Amino acid sequence: MAKKNNRVVGLVGIVSRMANWNADFSGHPKTISNGQIFGSDKAFKYSIKRYWEEEGHKVLYIRSYKMAAGKGKEADKLQPRSLDERYEELFGEKVSSSSSEVLTRLFQCIDVMNFGATFAVKEQNIGLAGAVQIGQGFNKWGRTSVEVQDILSPFRNSNEKSADKDATSIGKKTTVDEAHYIYPFSVNPKHYDHYLELPGMEEFEGYTEEAYEAFKQGALIGATMQNTNSKSGAENAFALFIEFKADVPAYMPNLDPYVSVRKNKDQTIYDLTAIESLLSDADDWIERVEVYVNPYAADVELAYPRANFFNIFTRKAIVREKQEMAIQR
Numbered sequence: 001m002a003k004k005n006n007r008v009v010g011l012v013g014i015v016s017r018m019a020n021w022n023a024d025f026s027g028h029p030k031t032i033s034n035g036q037i038f039g040s041d042k043a044f045k046y047s048i049k050r051y052w053e054e055e056g057h058k059v060l061y062i063r064s065y066k067m068a069a070g071k072g073k074e075a076d077k078l079q080p081r082s083l084d085e086r087y088e089e090l091f092g093e094k095v096s097s098s099s100s101e102v103l104t105r106l107f108q109c110i111d112v113m114n115f116g117a118t119f120a121v122k123e124q125n126i127g128l129a130g131a132v133q134i135g136q137g138f139n140k141w142g143r144t145s146v147e148v149q150d151i152l153s154p155f156r157n158s159n160e161k162s163a164d165k166d167a168t169s170i171g172k173k174t175t176v177d178e179a180h181y182i183y184p185f186s187v188n189p190k191h192y193d194h195y196l197e198l199p200g201m202e203e204f205e206g207y208t209e210e211a212y213e214a215f216k217q218g219a220l221i222g223a224t225m226q227n228t229n230s231k232s233g234a235e236n237a238f239a240l241f242i243e244f245k246a247d248v249p250a251y252m253p254n255l256d257p258y259v260s261v262r263k264n265k266d267q268t269i270y271d272l273t274a275i276e277s278l279l280s281d282a283d284d285w286i287e288r289v290e291v292y293v294n295p296y297a298a299d300v301e302l303a304y305p306r307a308n309f310f311n312i313f314t315r316k317a318i319v320r321e322k323q324e325m326a327i328q329r
């Protein structure tokens with residue numbers, strides 16, 4: 001594996017149509033105190049981790065289940081594994097008292113390598129801030145409406161004590177008509193370098209190109225792949241990856257405040273023109289800029305001359321002429 005040596009910043013846009021990308025505990029889309037809808041970084045990371053798990057990667061921080069042991073009512077009950085049980089499931093061994101051994105195991109998990117970990121189990125108390133940091137994904141579409149649907153269950157509620165106890169029960173499903181969540185992210189490949197010199201960590205290489213590519217692929221497809229009842233209608237709409245040159249200590253602010261969303265008939269326009277001056281000023285530091293977009297339903301406005309555009313689904317290059325896009329064949 002090759003160690004990664006260049007920083008990356010960027011954006012991921014997720015569109016949600018008649019779906020609920022990230023609900024609070026009441027079932028409504030998450031909002032801040034002023035009512036603005038947002039998606040948490042946890043929702044975004046979860047979609048990526050689900051993708052990784054389906055691809056066969058080791059993923060530690062994701063729910064898994066077991067049948068409970070014991071007697072009586074507790075026997076043979078489905079329950080989530082604890083953190084140490086999940087560790088044992090992945091590695092076939094109990095958590096060691098050696099921190100270097102546990103660190104080595106943790107860094108074998110693709111989610112830990114990218115997002116870090118809090119591992120407080122038995123004799124271990126390890127905190128790893130991730131090389132990949134993801135911000136909150138604020139909805140940039142100003143006309144979003146919350147839709148509440150009544151859903152009739154085919155079953156009655158056996159605990160119901162009212163006069164309607166013999167009737168089937170009614171539930172609710174909450175969605176948004178349309179929302180556009182814009183997530184900022186950054187990748188600092190040197191974040192784990194201080195572990196390289198620790199005793200017992202001689203084989204650890206730090207953050208790798210392979211780990212970054214796994215994050216990139218998950219960021220491009222995770223939302224689209226997560227086709228559950230509430231998430232059906234949420235998909236990856238666009239992504240921006242700004243890769244700096246190796247060993248250049250280049251920094252940029254979170255880019256989501258510089259993004260706006262509008263419509264051109266039925267097409268969604270993600271306006272990134274406010275980022276152009278940032279890119280121009282940092283041009284000497286930049287290795288490449290890649291933009292991925294769903295060209296069938298959206299466009300990204302960005303006039304930076306070194307930006308390369310790709311179809312987010314097929315990964316084919318997109319030729320842009322006079323702000324119109326045609327897939328290069």
